[in-house]
Amino acid sequence: AARAKKAALKLGFGSVAKHRDDKVSLPAGYQMSILHALGDPMHWGDESWKGDGSESADSYNRRIGDGHDGMYFFGLGEAGKFDAKRSDRGLLCVNHEYVVAPYALHPNGKTSGAARVASEVEKEIYAHGVSVVEVKRDAKGTGMGMVRGSRFNRRITSATTMAFAGPVKGSELVQTRFSPDGMKTRGTNNNCANGYTPWGTYLTCEENYTNVISRAAGDDAKRSAKEITGLKRYGMTDGRKSPYLWDTAGSDDLFARWNSAVTGATAGDDYRNIFNTFGWVVEIDPFNPDSTPVKRSTLGRFNHEGAWPVPAVKGQPVVIYSGDDSRNEYIYKFVSKALWDEADVNGGLAAGAKYLDEGQLYVARFNADGSGEWLELAHGKNGLDASNKLYAFADQADVLIHARLAADAVGATKMDRPEWGAVNPLNHEVYMTLTNNSNRVDPNATPTGSQLKPDAANPRYYSDSHNANGKTKVNKGNPNGHIIRWKEAGAQAATRFSWDIYLFGAEDDAAADVNLSGLTAVNDFSSPDGLYFDPRGLLWIQTDDNAYTDETNCMMLAAVPGKVGDGGKVTAAGGTETRVGAKATPDSVRRFLVGPKDCEITGIAITPDGRTMFCNIQHPGEDSKLDALSSHWPDSQTNPGSTKRPRSATMVITRTDGGPIGL
Ligand code: FEO
Numbered sequence: 132a133a134r135a136k137k138a139a140l141k142l143g144f145g146s147v148a149k150h151r152d153d154k155v156s157l158p159a160g161y162q163m164s165i166l167h168a169l170g171d172p173m174h175w176g177d178e179s180w181k182g183d184g185s186e187s188a189d190s191y192n193r194r195i196g197d198g199h200d201g202m203y204f205f206g207l208g209e210a211g212k213f214d215a216k217r218s219d220r221g222l223l224c225v226n227h228e229y230v231v232a233p234y235a236l237h238p239n240g241k242t243s244g245a246a247r248v249a250s251e252v253e254k255e256i257y258a259h260g261v262s263v264v265e266v267k268r269d270a271k272g273t274g275m276g277m278v279r280g281s282r283f284n285r286r287i288t289s290a291t292t293m294a295f296a297g298p299v300k301g302s303e304l305v306q307t308r309f310s311p312d313g314m315k316t317r318g319t320n321n322n323c324a325n326g327y328t329p330w331g332t333y334l335t336c337e338e339n340y341t342n343v344i345s346r347a348a349g350d351d352a353k354r355s356a357k358e359i360t361g362l363k364r365y366g367m368t369d370g371r372k373s374p375y376l377w378d379t380a381g382s383d384d385l386f387a388r389w390n391s392a393v394t395g396a397t398a399g400d401d402y403r404n405i406f407n408t409f410g411w412v413v414e415i416d417p418f419n420p421d422s423t424p425v426k427r428s429t430l431g432r433f434n435h436e437g438a439w440p441v442p443a444v445k446g447q448p449v450v451i452y453s454g455d456d457s458r459n460e461y462i463y464k465f466v467s468k469a470l471w472d473e474a475d476v477n478g479g480l481a482a483g484a485k486y487l488d489e490g491q492l493y494v495a496r497f498n499a500d501g502s503g504e505w506l507e508l509a510h511g512k513n514g515l516d517a518s519n520k521l522y523a524f525a526d527q528a529d530v531l532i533h534a535r536l537a538a539d540a541v542g543a544t545k546m547d548r549p550e551w552g553a554v555n556p557l558n559h560e561v562y563m564t565l566t567n568n569s570n571r572v573d574p575n576a577t578p579t580g581s582q583l584k585p586d587a588a589n590p591r592y593y594s595d596s597h598n599a600n601g602k603t604k605v606n607k608g609n610p611n612g613h614i615i616r617w618k619e620a621g622a623q624a625a626t627r628f629s630w631d632i633y634l635f636g637a638e639d640d641a642a643a644d645v646n647l648s649g650l651t652a653v654n655d656f657s658s659p660d661g662l663y664f665d666p667r668g669l670l671w672i673q674t675d676d677n678a679y680t681d682e683t684n685c686m687m688l689a690a691v692p693g694k695v696g697d698g699g700k701v702t703a704a705g706g707t708e709t710r711v712g713a714k715a716t717p718d719s720v721r722r723f724l725v726g727p728k729d730c731e732i733t734g735i736a737i738t739p740d741g742r743t744m745f746c747n748i749q750h751p752g753e754d755s756k757l758d759a760l761s762s763h764w765p766d767s768q769t770n771p772g773s774t775k776r777p778r779s780a781t782m783v784i785t786r787t788d789g790g791p792i793g794l
Pocket residue numbers: 228323324338436456550
C-alpha cells in the first residue's frame with residue numbers, strides 16, 4: 132500500500148550564538164540537566180563524588196568513567212529485552228575514551244616523575260572503557276535520570292576479560308601470557324565512537340590505544356623484519372614511551388602488560404603481542420550484564436573511530452562503515468555473509484557471531500570524477516598474500532591485524548582524518564567527517580615524509596591564522612575539515628559508489644575558495660568530529676576544534692541534508708577541483724548548542740520518539756592545571772563563581788514544552 136509522503140523536515144529553533152563562556156548554551160525553549168558525570172556512583176554503597184580525587188581506584192569499577200564519548204540508547208522493554216520503539220526507559224551505553232589527568236581524577240593531579248604511581252594508574256585503568264546504565268523518564272515525562280542500583284548498571288574497563296572472535300581468534304599474533312592460546316584478552320581502551328547492531332548490542336571502538344602502550348628500547352633486535360614493518364605502520368617504534376606510562380607503575384601484571392616487548396621465550400610467556408589485542412570493534416550485550424564482551428576481528432584493526440551500521444533490511448547483508456582516525460588513513464566497509472533475519476532481534480552475542488564473524492572487509496578509493504570503489508581486503512585477493520612486496524601477508528588474521536598495510540597495498544585513498552560516520556535513515560546515503568589534516572601541503576610543493584598534496588576527496592590547501600593566548604598561530608593544510616558523503620551503486624553491499632563533499636568547515640569571514648559551503652554567523656564551524664542521524668533524519672554535527680577556539684568554544688549543529696549530487700563543481704583553495712553538495716543556508720544548517728571552555732562535544736543519542744536527547748561534553752578545561760583551571764563545568768552551568776574541578780558528563784536535553792527536539 133502506498134504511504135502518504137512525510138512532510139519535509141524543517142529546523143524549528145533559533146541559532147545559538149558563538150561564545151567563549153564556561154557554560155552550555157541552548158536555543159530558547161530548551162533545557163538541560165546532567166544525567167551522569169565522571170565519578171558518579173552507579174550502585175549503592177559507594178559515596179558520592181567529592182571532587183578532591185579521594186575516591187579509591189577500586190570504586191571506579193562501579194563509578195562512571197572519564198572522557199564521555201560515543202553513546203547509544205537502547206529501549207528497554209518488558210522482561211528486560213531490547214525494544215527499539217521504547218523511549219521512556221532504556222539502557223544508555225557510554226564510551227569513556229580516556230582519563231583527563233591531571234586535574235580531575237587524582238588528589239593533587241597526576242604525580243610527575245619517570246615512573247607512575249601504582250594507585251593512580253590502577254584508577255586510570257578502571258576509569259577507561261564503557262558504562263552501561265539504566266535510564267528512566269521522570270513522572271512529568273520530560274526529564275530522564277539514571278536508575279542507581281539497576282541490575283543492568285555495569286562498568287567495562289581496561290582490565291575486563293574479553294573474548295576474540297573471527298579469523299584472529301587463536302592467532303599466534305594475539306597470544307599473550309594472559310591467554311597463551313590467543314582466545315581471549317583483557318581490556319578495551321580509548322573507546323572513541325561507537326555503533327549498535329539491529330539485534331540490540333553495543334559496538335565500542337578502540338581508537339588511540341597507543342596512548343597507553345609502550346615498547347621497550349632494543350626490542351627491534353628481538354623481532355623479524357616483517358614484525359618491525361607491522362609495528363612501525365601502527366606507530367610502535369622501538370623504545371616508544373606511551374604518554375600515560377602505565378607500564379612504569381610496577382612489575383604487577385596489571386601494569387607490566389602495557390609494554391609490547393619480547394621478554395620471554397615464546398609469545399605465551401610475555402606481552403609482546405599486547406599491541407595486537409587493541410584497535411578492534413568490541414561487541415557488548417547491555418541486556419546481559421554477565422556476558423563477556425567480544426572483539427570482532429573480522430572488522431579489521433586500526434584506530435577505529437566508530438562502527439556505523441546501515442538500517443537492517445530483511446534478506447540483505449548487515450553493512451557497517453568505519454574510519455581510521457589518523458592523518459592520511461582510510462575509510463572501511465564491512466559486509467556480512469549472513470543475511471538479515473528479524474528473528475535475530477534480542478539474539479545477543481550469538482547473533483553477533485552469526486553476522487559479524489564472517490564477511491568481507493573493504494577499503495575505499497575515491498576517484499577524481501566523483502566515482503568510487505570498495506577494494507576487498509581478503510587474503511589471496513588483490514595481491515594480499517605472502518608474495519606482497521610491502522608486507523608478506525600470511526593469512527586472513529595477518530591481513531586483519533595489519534589492515535592499514537593491506538589498504539596501502541590495494542591503493543586506497545588517504546583521507547583527512549576520518550572521524551565519525553552516519554547513515555541517512557531516509558535514503559541510506561553515508562556521511563563521514565574528515566576533521567582536519569595539517570599534512571596536506573601546497574599542491575605546487577614537493578611533499579616530504581607523510582605529507583600529501585590535495586586530491587578531489589580532500590581538496591583544500593590554505594592557511595588559517597588566528598590568535599591563541601596573545602600569540603598568532605598559523606594552521607596550514609586543511610585546518611577546518613569537511614564532511615564527505617557517498618551513495619552506493621545499487622544495493623548497500625555494492626562495490627562502487629558516487630560521492631561529493633556535503634559541507635566544508637570554515638569561518639564565516641573566510642575567503643570564498645575556503646568557505647566553499649557559504650557558511651554564515653548562524654552556522655559556521657570548524658573541525659567536524661561527532662556525526663549522527665537521528666531517527667527522523669536530522670543530521671547532527673559536533674566539533675572538536677583547535678583552529679576556531681580563539682572565537683568560540685566547540686559546538687553542535689543540526690542540519691537537513693540534501694543528497695549526493697545536489698551541488699556542482701568548485702575549485703578549492705590550492706586549485707583542486709571537486710564535487711560539492713548544495714550551499715548551506717540558515718534553513719539547512721543551524722547552530723544548536725555551544726559548549727563550555729576547552730571541551731569537545733562528542734557523543735549523541737536521541738530517543739525513538741525524538742523528545743529526549745543525550746549529548747556529551749568531553750574534557751572541559753582540557754590541558755589546564757589544578758591551580759589554574761580554565762573550566763569548572765558542569766558546576767559552572769548553575770554556579771558562575773564555581774571553583775570545582777571540571778568533569779566530562781552526559782547531558783539530557785529536552786524542550787520545555789516536551790516537544791520533538793530540533794524540529
Ligand atoms: Fe577520539 Fe578521533 O577522536
